[in-house]
Amino acid sequence: MPIYEYQCGKCRKLTSVLTTRVSEKVDAVCRRCGGKKMRRLMSRFAMPRSDESRMDSLADPSKLRDLDENDPRSVARVMKRMGTEMGDEFSSPEFDEAVNELESTGDLSADDSSNDDDL
Numbered sequence: 001m002p003i004y005e006y007q008c009g010k011c012r013k014l015t016s017v018l019t020t021r022v023s024e025k026v027d028a029v030c031r032r033c034g035g036k037k038m039r040r041l042m043s044r045f046a047m048p049r050s051d052e053s054r055m056d057s058l059a060d061p062s063k064l065r066d067l068d069e070n071d072p073r074s075v076a077r078v079m080k081r082m083g084t085e086m087g088d089e090f091s092s093p094e095f096d097e098a099v100n101e102l103e104s105t106g107d108l109s110a111d112d113s114s115n116d117d118d119l
């Protein structure tokens with residue numbers, strides 16, 4: 001079951017949203033301020049079941065030791081590394097887009113003057 005991480009556009013609080021389907025649109029609401037300008041960061045368990053065993057090996061703590069879930073750029077870095085190990089299944093435009101989105105989100109976090117939430 002996928003868990004999406006959302007970051008509030010107002011107070012930047014991270015909120016995890018559990019969904020029943022990967023493609024389902026989620027109306028995330030900030031737990032802290034109730035804001036609805038939520039930016040999706042990543043899904044942790046969006047893997048097909050057949051990939052679970054491979055995900056187990058990828059979940060090796062030594063590979064995730066520099067992962068900071070509160071730092072989208074750190075997440076993007078780990079996702080890129082995982083994408084390399086996973087091969088073709090991760091070499092999709094959607095994956096690249098997700099990584100790019102994480103990296104741009106990281107830039108946004110580093111620069112509070114940027115407040116474009118139209119995406």
Ligand SMILES: [Zn+2]
Nearest residue numbers: 008011030033
């Ligand atoms: Zn908020």
